[in-house]
Amino acid sequence: MAAPPSHCFNRRGFLVSTAATPLAGLVGQAEAQTPPAAPAAPPAGPEHAPPATEQGARIFLNNPESDMLTALVDRLIPAGEGGPGGVESGVVTFIDHQLSGTFGAASNWYMRGPFAEGKPSQGWQYALTPAAMYRHSLEALNRVVRAESGKGVAELDEVQRDALLTRMEKQPFDLNGLSSSVFFGLLLNNTIEGYFPDPLYGGNRGAATWKQIGYPGANPVRGDLVTDKTPYDGDPVSIG
């Protein structure tokens, strides 16, 4: 197998090192998230084709949405050595399940109007539920990208997808009224969530990312670990 571009490791390294802090601290405050370091210009290398999707298994996402998300998640957490890539670990399946359930429907959020612009410190002030935001943004994003390059998001090569994600975050552009950085924030949060959740939720397949960071998972009895100086190397316990 060809060596993956070196910046893959940087991004994974970031996720893995911050995962040692509680997950909630990393992704709980969407309004104050820490983005991964901007990727250095990727070295030229063999093109890494987006992994195959499991289109038959989607609940909320339609096939073009699933392909686009697969292409983007594949660059947020690339496949490489040392741990699974985001796609193979089930992030897109996780996002699909989340969007089809109570999170996607914002069922415990206050979603009635009127809607005002709001300051960043005032959090989510959009009339879109998370599921609606994905649908809205992916459609608009595909149109922007197609107008610029003649290709759809899912057809972009690695370098182009990296550039697109960087722009979405750092030089926000309009997605039919919504800033691309807002959608980027949601996507990044859900991608991180989908990389580390209990396997019950469709991400973190085989608890592989927990093994990677030495997280015991839903293991209720950890008394002897409190003063143990050696890293945890037991198998993680999962609910599902």
Place this chain on the structure above:
Amino acid sequence: MKEMPKADVVIVGMGWTGSIAARELAAEGLRVVGLERGGFRDTASDFPAPNVLDELKYSLRGALFQDLSRDALTFRNNPNEAALPMRRLGAFLLGDGLGGAGVHWNGQHFRFLPADFQMLSHNKQRYGDGAITDDMTIQDWGVTYEDMEPHYDRFEYLCGTSGKAGNLRGQIQEGGNPFEGARAREYPTPPMEMGLVQQRFMEGARKLGLKPYPQPSSNLSQDYTNPDGAQMQACTYCGHCERFGCYNWSKASPLTTVLPVALRNPNFELRLGSRVTRVELTPDKKHATGVVYVDALGHETRQPADMVLLCAFQIHNVRLMLLSGIGTPYDPATG
């Protein structure tokens, strides 16, 4: 409107404050009705391991917190901003359901320092009268640390709090907080195990001449039976206290301490799914006569009572008072 028979006491909200009041007043022989908007939950049925150790469900999606689609609030960060709805949960988390926030609190169990009760007089004494200008709204509480000590003590023994005293009846104790107010006795259980990070921090702090001490916690270092006979078990350090219910009866909460006692008392009646909308007042607005609530089936219901206790958490208590015509809204311009 549906009319309920009059009670001696009606309590709005069954978190720590409501549950403690229910236990105490029912034991005094008063007929107490507890109204809680949320549902029932208990350790064995709702928080079994490993299911409750679910970061996504509890920590990130906030399964135990207030359902904002039903009860929302608006906020602003300064008076020049337009207040907007808090549409989804962020850092500010509100309890919901039997036991309230006491179910998903962390269990950090501090007392106020003596000076905390006397912020006005303490600071005047220390920095001179001029230090407190007219626009500062601080006041003394009206009770002192010494008044509160027996109650602190009783609550810690109810919870089984784990810690190390720093001041026993005026004698400074090695290993505790030397600045705390005097305690009548030691904590009911010794401090929790210190992890490697805490140990290193304590070493470093000691080298600087500081006096680090283990934080008092109502996550129990040992098995414990409280004075009411409630049994609790030693914590297994699963690390899922805050935002979660404890699977192991190791974290003191209304569910593991006061509620089982209150619920066994025939003087206490709990009504879940009951959302209080206002306090009813006498025509001169000097006395509360009961509350109006919407019951679990959506029926508006009146519960008359001689005593109305607002235990719905401060932000909800203030809102209920304002909706009922009690008091004047705070004006940041005038203080």
